[in-house]
Amino acid sequence: MNPEDVARIDIDKLLISAGFIIQDMVEFNRTASLGIAVREFVMQDGTKADYLIFIDGKACGVIEAKKSGTSLSGVENQSIKYANNLPKNVRCYQNPLPFLYESNSKEIYFTNLKDDNPRSRKIFAFHKPEFLRELLNQQSTLRNKFKNFPTLNRANLRDCQFEAISSVENSLRDLKPRALIQMATGAGKTYTACNFIYRLIKFANAKRVLFLVDRNNLARQTKKEFENFHLSDENRKFSEVYIVQHLSTNAIDKDAKVVITTIQRLYSMLQNESEYDEVNEEISAFETKPVQQKNVVYNPKVPIETFDFIVVDECHRSIYGEWRQVLEYFDAFLIGLTATPSKQTLGYFNKNLVSSYPLERSIVDKINVDCNIFRIKTKISEGGSTIEAGEIPTIDKRTREQRYESLDEDLEYSSKDLDYSVLAPNQIITVLECYKNSIFTQLFPEREPNFVPKTLIFAKDDNHAENITRLAREVFNKGNEFCKKITYNIGNEDPESLIKAFKIDPKFRIAVTVDMIATGTDIKALEVIIFLRDVKSSIYYEQMKGRGVRTxxxxxxxxxTPNAISKDKFYIIDAVGVTESKKSLSSTLERKKSLSLKKLLENVAKGDISDDTLSTLAGRIVRIEANINNDDKNKIKSLTDGKSLSNITNEILDTLDGDKTISKTQDEIDALKDATVKPFNSPALRTLLVDLSSKSKIYIDLVSTDEVVSADFSKEKAQELIVSFKDFIDKNKDEIEALSIIYNTNYKNKSLTYKLIKELDEKLKTSLLEPEKIWEAYYVIQDNKVRTKKVSIAECLTNLIQLIKFAIGFNDELVEFSSVANSRFELWCGRQINKGISFSDEQMEFLRLIKDYIITNSCLDKNDIQELLGDKGGIFKANKLFSNFDDLLDDLNLAIVA
Structure with a gap:
């Protein structure tokens, strides 16, 4: 068989899956079924179309088939030729035929010639015959209707909402398949979506819209928003006119206009699973590590035309990572909603950011409020402590049973061990007491000290949350109603009811959670967020902060809160350095939180080596090792050929690292995985690990007494420092020579030498203004404009130039001088090339040495050449290498520093 015949076999399978009957000309019967695809159909000029499509006995389209790997844009001319070349005696819907497909079996492109501006688009599979019949019976296509949207009435819309809706509609008119809306938390993203979804249904006749959310509780919240949404042009609610379905089973109501679900359940449906455990929908995708794409195959029960539009709420890395193929399965326009877009998110939406309304603008417009950061540092939270040897209480993480254990030697623990392997109740008490004592003295001094502001505490895990809840009641001397835990482990209580109570009940003042209220949940009265856990994901951190911004x-x-006056700000109480720690897009390994360790190990032993399973296993076993003693570690090594659990974890992660397996086939990768998890085939090891996990304990430090090291407003201090710095510049811009040169951009007339910058540095320090702390202060206040939190001014004094230029508004970003200088040097070299000047390798080596000197010292005088480059020939070599070295040196100095 030739490659094209092989491709046609695959195309036949795809057509049959979609509901077509495949025929050869010898068996041609155009009325045999609703949808017929006839191979090698002879056209008017004698050429043969690979497939001619019939719907209800009438020709309506062609499929041009090519071998696998063929680029399909160049095949479109053949498709259109066949569409215009139908024999006159063949019954058809219209001439030319409206539907064109091109396929190489791995890719399919579709064009609808009924569109005013026909444009091919990639689709996952072939449309079902029933859908093509719908298209044939439509007087106007979906894409044509975009042009006739009526003018949007501002009515009750905010400016940012009006702009977002208008921009989305403009993007659709331009037939852009993906659009991204950035809208600050609290600015009304869901309300905006309700508006444009209603217009898409009413004016574009959208068949069905999919609304994807991050977690199930956000799905419930979204459904309520649609149910309460009043239609702008009639006195009815959305749900009174259209069916809104929140999927709780794997079945879509055929009459539903809006379907709300998580992407996890959607994948389950495409996998043809009849049921899906709702527990899996309660875990935020922000807390899972991205892995390889989910593999999706065509499911005729959920055809590609099921949705016309997909709205992705709080879209994040999961949509362009493991879940990407789930979204791209549908022949639908994608509209993303996010408060915190990452570069990857922008890339996924083809950088089509149709409207942007960041948090800063929402604060200026008084839609949201800004935050002040109150940093609490304690002795134990900063440096840990020591549990002295002896009888020590422990608590079982799983059962919370308390026992005593004999320690033979002192146990030192660091701040990272807190609440994972060591519980120091006095540390939690110290933080909570510090907060309690600060509420009506530093945070809300204008209030009567009777009602604690609504406070949300983020804990490290469920055990930590349990301890905080009980200790908070003790510290504030209040009952059970005052402080409650809201996590997935709260017995028979309904988390949704607790969240609702926290929103409105005056008696319920403090909620303790892990991640259940971290994203999307709207608690407007919340005025304080306490971080007793660090967060490494930058996007997740911004989402958590966003719980407090609502007005x-x-x-x-x-x-x-009866003693409140108004909400014009909220406070972040940082007790762990979360506002100072480095953030990234990475997060936890855990992907199957609801699966017990015993079941997880059994699955691996049975041969499950999926990325999700192995990543979860790695996360579980590394935690076990962190909570066991040396005897237990030796028992494990005796069952694993001397390997520790951390050794095995690293081996597992290597098999999941795409960079390390890029040159290997899938079979080779699977072989590596099998070899890595071979120790878990041993029943003895599995039993031991389950036993150690169930007995995993936290040591309780009842002896160490904690104390507050500092408790202050980091943001306010930073702002004060910046104001003082700007005042110094203003007062001395004519007195200090270095400042005068920078301020007046007088580099041509006066060199900004190392000596002058050093003098400026010393005068700043004399005025109690340390440049490195000023740099950090700018990072605290304007972290979106400062690339690096800390720099060394002492080691690279020229960073002081950058600091001053940023302070007086000459530079929009605060960037290390070395980065700027290197870029300017490359630009300078480019300008020389444009002038017809090219440099030899020897000349470039000389020039780079000069550039490196300028980076450190700001200026290189020709008198310094001999000292700097004496071993390279000094000034004599410079004059020999360059015809007009003096002018070149002046030009290079100016290009790098000015």
Missing amino acids: INSNDLQSI
Whole structure:
């Protein structure tokens, strides 16, 4: 068989899956079924179309088939030729035939010639015959209707909402398949979506819209928003006119206009699973590590035309990582909603950011409020402590049973061990007491000290949350109603009911959670967020902060917090350095939180080596090792050929690292995985690990007494430092020579020498202004404009130039001088090439040495050449290498520093 015949076999399978009957000309019967695809159909000029499509006995389209790997854009001319070349005696819907497909069996492109501006688009599989019949019976296509949207009425829309809706519609008119809306938390993203979804249904006749959310509780929240949404042009609610379905089973209501679900359940449906455990929908995708794409195959029960539009709420890395193929399965326009877009998210949406309304603008517009950071440092939270040898209480993580264990030697623990392997109740008490004592003295001094502001505490895990809840009641001397835990482990209580109570109940003042209220949940009366856990994901951290930004009417606030006046800000209480730690897009290994360790190990022993399973296993076993003694570690090594659990974890992660397996086939990767997890085939090891996990314990430090090291406003201090710095510049811009040169950009007339910058540095320090701390202060206040939190001014004094230029508004970003200088040097070299000047390798080596000197010292005088480059020939070599060295040196100095 030739490659094209092989491709046609695959195409036949795809067509049959979609509901077509495949025929050869000898068996041609155009009325044999609703959808017929006839191979090698002879056209008017004698050529043969690979497939001619019939719907209800009438020709309506062609399929041009090519071998696998063929680029399909160049095949479109053949498709259109066949569409215009139908024999006159063949019954058809219209001439030319409206539907064109090109396929190499791995890719399929579709063009609808009924569109005013026909444009081919990639689709996952062939459309079902029933859908093509719908298209044939439509008077106008979906894409044509975009042009006739009526003017949007501003009515009750905010400016940012009006702009977002208008921009999305403009993007659709331009037939852009993906659009991204950035809208700050609290600015009304869901309300905006309700508006444009209603217009898409009413004016574009959208058949069905999919609304994807991160977690199930956000799905419930979204459904309520649609149910309460009043239609702008009639006195009815959305749910009174259209069916809104929140999927709780794997079945879509055929009459539903809006379907709300998580992407996890959607994948389960495409996999043809009849049921899906709702527990899996309660875990935020922000807390899972991205892996390889989910493999999706065509499911005729959920055809590609099921949705016309997909709205992705709080879209994040999961949509362009493991779940990407799930979204791209559908022949639908994608519209993303996010408060915190990453570069990857922008890339996924083809950088089509149709509207941007960041948090800063929402604060200026008084839609949201800004935050102040109150940093609490304690002795134990900063440096850990020591548990002295003897009888020590422990608590079982799983059962919370308390026992005593004999320690033969002192146990030192660091701040990272807190609440994972060591519980120091006095450390939690110290933080909570510090907060309690600060509420009506530093945070809300204007309030009567009777109602604690609504406070949300983020804990490290469920055990940590349990301990915080009980200790908070003790510290504030309050009952059970005052402080409650809201996690997935709260017995028979309904988390949704607790969240609702926290929003409105004046008695419920403090909620403790892990991640259940971390994203999307709207608690307007919330005024304080306490971080007792660090967060490494930058996007997740911004989402968690976003719980506090919501504004609230003063009367509504006072009904919940009677001693409040208004909400014009909220506070972040940072007790762990979360506002100072480095953030990235990475997160935890755990992907199957609901699966027990015993079941997980059994699955691996049975041969499950999927990425999700192995990543979860790695996360579980490394935690076990962190909580066991040396005897247990030796028992494990005796069952694993001397390997520790951390050794095995690293081997597992290597098999999941695409960079390390890029040159290997899937079979080779699977072989590596099998070899890595071979120790878990041993029943003895599995039993031991389950036993150690169930007995995993936390040591309780009842002896160490904690104390507050500092408790202050980091942001306020930073702002004060910046103001003082700017005042110094303003007062001395004519007195200090270095400042005068920078301020007046007088580099041509006066060199900004190392001596002058050093003098400026010393005068700043004399005025108690340390440049490195000023740099950090700018990072605290304007972290979006400062690339690096800390730099060394002492080691690279020229960074002081950057600091001053940023302070007086000459530079929009605060960037290390070395980065800027290297870029300017390359640009300078480019300009020389444009002038017809090219440099030899020897000349470039000389020039780079000069550039490196300027980076450190700001300026290189020709008198310094001999000292700097004496071993390279000094000034004599310079004059020999360059015809007009003096002018070149002046030009290079100016290009790098100015």
